[in-house]
Amino acid sequence: MAKKGILLVNLGSPRSTAVKDVKEYLDEFLMDERVIDYRWIFRALLVRGIILNTRPAKSAEAYKTVWTDQGSPLIVITKKVQQKLQKLVDVPVEIGMRYAEPSIETGIQKLVDQGVSEIVLFPLYPQYAMSTTESVIEKAEEVRKKKFPKVRINYIQPFYHRDIYINCLADSIREKLPENFDALQFSYHGVPERHIYKTDPTKTCNLNDCCSRETNPSHQFCYRHQCFDTTKKVIEKLNLPIEKTIISFQSRLGKDKWMEPYTDETLETIPSKGVKNLAIVCPAFVSDCLETLEEISVEGKEQFLHSGGENFHYIPCLNDEDRWIEVVKTLCEEKLQQFYLL
């Protein structure tokens, strides 16, 4: 019988906080046609002609504020998840990053070196997006076809709607919520609106109320719907009134129209509407990273407090919490079982 293994895939971080390493990382990231989805020549002009002239130095400074002795928080946390999961399952577990090292190819190679030929690959993103889930699958398939044609890969699908995940996230938030808060804000990583239209095979999503409808044929590939639905399901579990919740989208880049409302603008306007004590959580990320530890916990906090807010309470991601490791284990085991049916 074929030997099985698990590959946990996350976004990836630069090798170090040196500007040249950040530049190399951003080049690979932003030249991905599923991230900046322009024709190659226009993408290269924008990324290599404009963005990479100034952004690496700025991003390197931001990375320095979150970097740990062991490296980037995102990679350190993903490794902890790997180690904890390895103790619970009897197949090899490795990690791979979509950008930079350890790459998806490195991860698959490590599994193959242990005799594995059937891999469950877990893109660590609760919601589907072209720039994340789809990009990971495309890359893994490219590597598999080129380097490991005999290996079979079974992909774990977005899990934002799964009860086990929602219960886990709701329990984690409940434990960390402060006693008194005026609102709980759900801040998701944004994407350009164009990405949503582009990946909608049904062409029925118009980015209005269709995303919050119970059913719509576009939901399987609508990142906006999946963020709304995650929020709705979590607040139901938490028994929180909808009036006490806010949803927003962070981390926009460039001049395109990204999904609204924007987190930074929201943080600046809500204190004048009576939200003085804020709790904020970032459920597009399962591991804390630059975008949560710096953009939200530091920059976001400053924006909120300077705009009249009084208390800002950041709720960490699931990281290596045992209850989350249990969810990862269950989702992986489901897919491992499927190999027998394929």
Ligand SMILES: C=CC1=C(C)c2cc3[nH]c(cc4nc(cc5[nH]c(cc1n2)c(C)c5CCC(=O)O)C(CCC(=O)O)=C4C)c(C)c3C=C
């Ligand atoms: C959670 C899902 C993510 C989506 C969707 C996503 C889309 C997306 N991101 C950029 C540009 C940047 N993102 C950056 C960092 C970053 N992004 C995610 C996740 C998603 N991105 C994570 C987990 C991180 C942190 C990585 C880390 O090392 O901690 C950055 C780099 C940092 C910076 O310079 O600000 C950029 C740039 C685009 C353009 C995009 C969709 C089109």
Ligand SMILES: [Fe+2]
């Ligand atoms: Fe991003």
Ligand SMILES: [Fe+2]
């Ligand atoms: Fe939608």
